[in-house]
Amino acid sequence: MTVEKRLNIAIVGAGPGGLAAFIHFRRLPNVDLSVFDAAKELKEVGAGIGLNENTWRHLQLMGVADQIEQYTDRADGTAIDVENRNGTTGKLISRKYQSADPNLPAKSRIERYKLQNALLSGVPRDQIQLNKRLINLEETDGGVILYFKDGTSGGPFDLVIGADGIRSVVRSYAFPDHKLTYTGKLAYRILVPQENFAHIERIPQGSCFWHTKLTHVYTKPLDNGLFEIATRALVPDIDGTKVSWGHEVSKEEVGYCDTIRQILDVPDRWLEFALFGGPRLHSVIHGGRIALLGDASHPLSGAFGAGAAFAFEDAYVLAQAIAHIQKTGDSVGTALQLYDDIRGPHYEKLYHVLDGFADIAKEVEASSPEIDDNEFIEEIVQKGLHGDTKWIYTYDERLGQIDPAQGEAIQSIAAIPKAVSPAA
Ligand SMILES: Cc1cc2nc3c(=O)[nH]c(=O)nc-3n(C[C@H](O)[C@H](O)[C@H](O)COP(=O)(O)OP(=O)(O)OC[C@H]3O[C@@H](n4cnc5c(N)ncnc54)[C@H](O)[C@@H]3O)c2cc1C
Known part of the structure; x- marks a missing residue:
């Protein structure tokens, strides 16, 4: 049965998630879409973003991958994909080459605005209402009303998609007890012209993680003559003011090990991101x-x-769940439950992997208390590499495997991503 009733859907946030939601929902019949974003204009901070296998396949799925293709490197098997090095000695711990398999998606790292532009190519600009900062929601019998900082409101909506990022107002409304906390880590990132590094010998050409005992520096030449550096530093929030995101700081404020000081000495400024x-x-x-x-x-x-x-x-998955209830005549609530049932276990596994990373250092310390710092670094990197994380970056395999006790409907939605993989 096809549901005739039109669904009035609001997407709050026009970041990667909100734009992807728009592209997928726009393909469904009988939906009216509104996209709201707090920003006055959509622009990205100057940083790189990694496109993994699943990122790439989803870009294909959304029909916007060709916008990115020009920035990708089709590997011939000799290009270095990723290296892990000891950040204090420079010693190579592991190296992986990019696959030359033409059937595998391109793997690359590009400036973030290019990803956003690719997504925006699938979204008519006049569909995004800017300068609409959501401040509150109200659930009524007729649907959800959205209230914005500029005094306007929208709705009632049959479905509100909270894609409003880490400080989500939608999440605070729906789950008031959930609190974000500062992780104790700051990320510093910057893009600098590659020519500024010409005096430094043997700069790795692929992604390189330079590990120290507590954290790492990441370096990567990008597609367009820029070089990306990202560091993480452990910085306690002494005065409770760590709220920064892309906040500019002088280079003296970025503390790190001496070994890659030459690289770290190049930038005059950094963007600071407090990680929550x-x-x-x-x-x-x-x-x-x-x-x-x-x-x-x-x-x-x-x-x-x-x-x-x-x-x-x-x-x-959310769009597929709605498409599913449009066929069965079930409620939006049923679709949301399907969405939760499919994505919940996936995220549970991701959090489990994170816990595992944290445990590795503790295990190494407990099993080899006499170990020196260099052996410690090598040990934790090797142990980390041996964990099974490939599934995280291969987008659809896990969905296809979620099944038994969860019922026919989930299986039928979960089967869809397999059918649309690029190889299909
Ligand atoms: C240091 C760092 C490095 C990362 N590196 C990578 C990487 O290499 N590869 C990768 O895939 N991911 C990376 N990520 C993660 C990635 O940036 C995010 O996961 C991704 O941007 C999430 O997209 P989103 O659409 O959910 O949220 P966001 O990108 O945060 O977008 C949210 C949107 O909602 C809007 N908004 C916020 N509040 C409101 C409101 N009240 N009302 C209306 N609109 C609102 C914002 O203006 C924004 O446009 C990294 C993250 C960090 C912190």
């Missing part, structure tokens, strides 16, 4: 009409370098 996280939400839906996705649903603080892909996956 929160406990896993066991459910990301509320009241039969509200669903969270992307960073709003799971603030992972960039832990896997794949947050955009997770947001894409969420948007895709």
